[in-house]
Amino acid sequence: MSALANRLVTKMNGLGNEIVVLDLRGGDVVVSGPEARAIGQGEGLAFDQLMVLQDPISQGADAFVTIFNSDGSQAGACGNGARCVAWTLARDAKRKELTLETATARLQCRRLDDWIFAVEMGRPRLAWDEIPLRDPVDDTRSIDLAVGPPDAPILSGPSVVNMGNPHAIFWVADIEAYDLAAIGPRVENDPVFPDRVNVSLGRVISREHIALKTWERGAGLTRACGSAACAALVAAARKNLTGRAATVTLPGGDLDIAWRESDDIVVMTGPVEFEFETRLDPALFADMAT
Numbered sequence: 001m002s003a004l005a006n007r008l009v010t011k012m013n014g015l016g017n018e019i020v021v022l023d024l025r026g027g028d029v030v031v032s033g034p035e036a037r038a039i040g041q042g043e044g045l046a047f048d049q050l051m052v053l054q055d056p057i058s059q060g061a062d063a064f065v066t067i068f069n070s071d072g073s074q075a076g077a078c079g080n081g082a083r084c085v086a087w088t089l090a091r092d093a094k095r096k097e098l099t100l101e102t103a104t105a106r107l108q109c110r111r112l113d114d115w116i117f118a119v120e121m122g123r124p125r126l127a128w129d130e131i132p133l134r135d136p137v138d139d140t141r142s143i144d145l146a147v148g149p150p151d152a153p154i155l156s157g158p159s160v161v162n163m164g165n166p167h168a169i170f171w172v173a174d175i176e177a178y179d180l181a182a183i184g185p186r187v188e189n190d191p192v193f194p195d196r197v198n199v200s201l202g203r204v205i206s207r208e209h210i211a212l213k214t215w216e217r218g219a220g221l222t223r224a225c226g227s228a229a230c231a232a233l234v235a236a237a238r239k240n241l242t243g244r245a246a247t248v249t250l251p252g253g254d255l256d257i258a259w260r261e262s263d264d265i266v267v268m269t270g271p272v273e274f275e276f277e278t279r280l281d282p283a284l285f286a287d288m289a290t
């Protein structure tokens, strides 16, 4: 029988971004991409991201987190998932300050209220090879990429930012005026992005307010993407469209994002919602080698 059979999982969401938390700390069980996909087939467990907790590597951290997208690929960051993980850890440890480790960062999380968490999402990486892009460019505030006919593109010049994962943001006047479900996968898989990319449409409403919709790499259209909200604020501030703090309104609700001047770290604040806990049905892993 699979070592994942009957494991307890917590189904949550952050602004409608569907999250499953699987706590494997205290053991040496690891999850493969196919196993992650299988977990998403469980009743009510369709997720955008699966957050797998393992024992931390460095001192003082509460958990090492591996992040899977619904297609079984791995992501370096997940803002909404980080808040959900912080909620499970805060509940169990009865603490307000938590530290998560991921493959790319160490994230400090703070419980501000029962259901509200602030997460330090790290420093944005802005050089072309940090996004990464295939070809060198001097300025990632707007890159030479267009969607649509070359003589009449419908979208062009996205900003690109790495927030632990790669993001491209097209600035538009109306985020509802485009078919992101069609455009998203084309841009996600464009060869200019060797690691693929998360694709957002952003509208600057004011210097303190952005509206955003995201097609997530490996997960598709989602109701909210925390790292995209961080990337959008950084990109907008770099273009002097906003200041260094703004509310980002996503289809699922609002996140407050601040890009601290003192240490360059981006802080995301927003809610989490607990849905249910359940045990993983052994039948999900029936076809897999143990």
Ligand SMILES: N[C@@H](CCC[C@H](N)C(=O)O)C(=O)O
Pocket (backbone or CB within 6 Å): 017, 048, 049, 069, 074, 075, 076, 077, 078, 079, 080, 081, 165, 166, 198, 216, 217, 218, 219, 222, 224, 225, 226, 227, 228
């Ligand atoms: N929903 C997440 C981001 C998810 C990761 C992304 N799909 C990727 O592969 O980079 C968030 O809230 O940040």
